[in-house]
Amino acid sequence: MPVKEGFDGARIFVVRYAAVMYMEFLRKARLGKLPALLLPWYDRCARPLPWRGERDPYRIWISETMLQQTRAETVKGYYARFLQALPDVQALAEAEEERLLKLWEGLGYYSRARNLQKAARQICRERAGQFPQACEELKALPGIGPYTAGAVASIAFEQPAPAVDGNVVRLLSRYLCDETPKDKLGETLRRELEEIYPPGRCGDFTQALMEAGATVCGPAGAPRCEDCPLKKDCLARENGRQKELPVCGKKAAHRTEARTVFLLRAGDALALRKRPGKGLLAGMWEFPNVAGNLEASQALEQAARWGCGPWGEVAVRQEKHVFTHVTWEMTGYEIHCAQAPAEFVWATQEEMKTRYSLPTAFRRFLPANEK
Ligand code: SF4
Structure with missing residues (x-):
């Protein structure tokens, strides 16, 4: 290869590499602003929900499991009834399956209720009823995936453990104007968020991300950008692309x-x-x-x-x-x-x-x- 061509190739590679690094730097800087933007808004505007302010891992686990695929308004009544009937992990472990399913009736996805009980039995059998605090140990329990493990670890135990659900993916895909299909974006965001968790407010930060995604940057209709704490820094808003994001991955045939x-x-x-x-x-x-x-x-x-x-x-x-x-x-x-x-x-x-x-x-x- 002539010397000049080799030199040009190396220069193009260096320029591209520098551009990628610069974009990564900007993305990190944008993500790094999230705690300062979201936490004051969360303190002022969070909806008063029955599980708000809760630090008991059992209660957080029940609310987060119920909230999967189900709206907060629907969950409120179920949450109160469930905790009244089964107030702690021992009561859940010992409940008759018929009674448990009756308490869950109408919430759908009944395997969630059965897995709750399997996990409760494991916690009672192997850990004397004490919840594990580490995300990895929580994920080892039946029915607890990365989202629920992150929610319990951060809200109950103040661990820097992100809980990335559909609401958070929607919010951040728009904030970053990220076109990665949403089924792949979640894991990337989980790794990135881990690095910016604010010590002492891990649980609040998890809930602030969920709350902004569930309320101002909602799925149906236009997002309420005027009320959003991220509006000045949001790339989708700057480019008028809110409704194009997040990008859907392949949907299973219905x-x-x-x-x-x-x-x-x-x-x-x-x-x-x-x-x-x-x-x-x-x-x-x-x-x-x-x-x-x-x-x-x-x-x-x-x-x-x-x-x-x-x-x-x-x-x-x-x-x-x-x-x-x-x-x-x-x-x-x-x-x-x-x-x-x-x-x-x-x-x-x-x-x-x-x-x-x-x-x-x-x-x-x-x-x-x-x-
Ligand atoms: S500014 Fe609008 S699109 Fe951007 S995160 Fe907020 S609500 Fe969503």
Whole structure:
């Protein structure tokens, strides 16, 4: 290679390297401003939520687990009821599964509740009921991922452990104008944030990031930039790109399934059965149901095969329920049966209210006075 060409190549490499380093320096400087921008705003504007100011790891763990995939407004009532029934890790470890699922009924993602109990049992068995403080030890417990571990470690134990959820990714992808797909950006941000945690206010900083992402830089509609503590430094706002960010990664395919659901009534009782132990709504109670949208005559034939006939009134209702990867389009038949076949559990109205936890997809078919 001629000497001049080799020299030009080296110069281009040096210039590019310097540019990358400079961009990294600017990004670090921008991230470094976050505690000073967010904490005073958080002190003034944080919503008064029931778990705000909480430092007990058990209570923080319950609230953060409930808040995954669920809005704060919805969680409030569940949080209070759950802690009243199961006030500490021992009570959770010893609770009957049926009671636990009843307390969780309507929150969805029931594996969260089962994992809470598995982890509680492990904490009682191996650690005499004491929560681990280190993020890595928390992550070793069933159902605790990097987000929940970071939340508990930083809020309860003042560790510099970021909790990066969808709200934080949205906020910071916009603040930094970062086009990395959001499923990959979370881990990068977690590493970067670790370096800027303010000693003595780790828990507040975690909550300030979540709060700004959940309120001013929200997902639906336009972000409320005028109210945002980051507005003067936000690159997406400067470039008018707020609505383009964060960039979505590949979404799992969403499918639609037709199902026919049976409210089989025998006197005061309704037929229930348990779902299989694996897959969607694993191990939960359900109304008997079959794949496909059956006509009324086909539905009665199915009820006859179960041994429910002869029947009186039959009523029909359409309902829809959206899960993460599948939507159920359901036709429901309410059938008053003469027989109550033993293959089902027959639950009275009282038992439906107090004992059996029924996922929302099925609960939709209950009349208001039976919910
Ligand atoms: S200025 Fe607007 S886009 Fe930027 S972080 Fe704040 S709310 Fe989000």
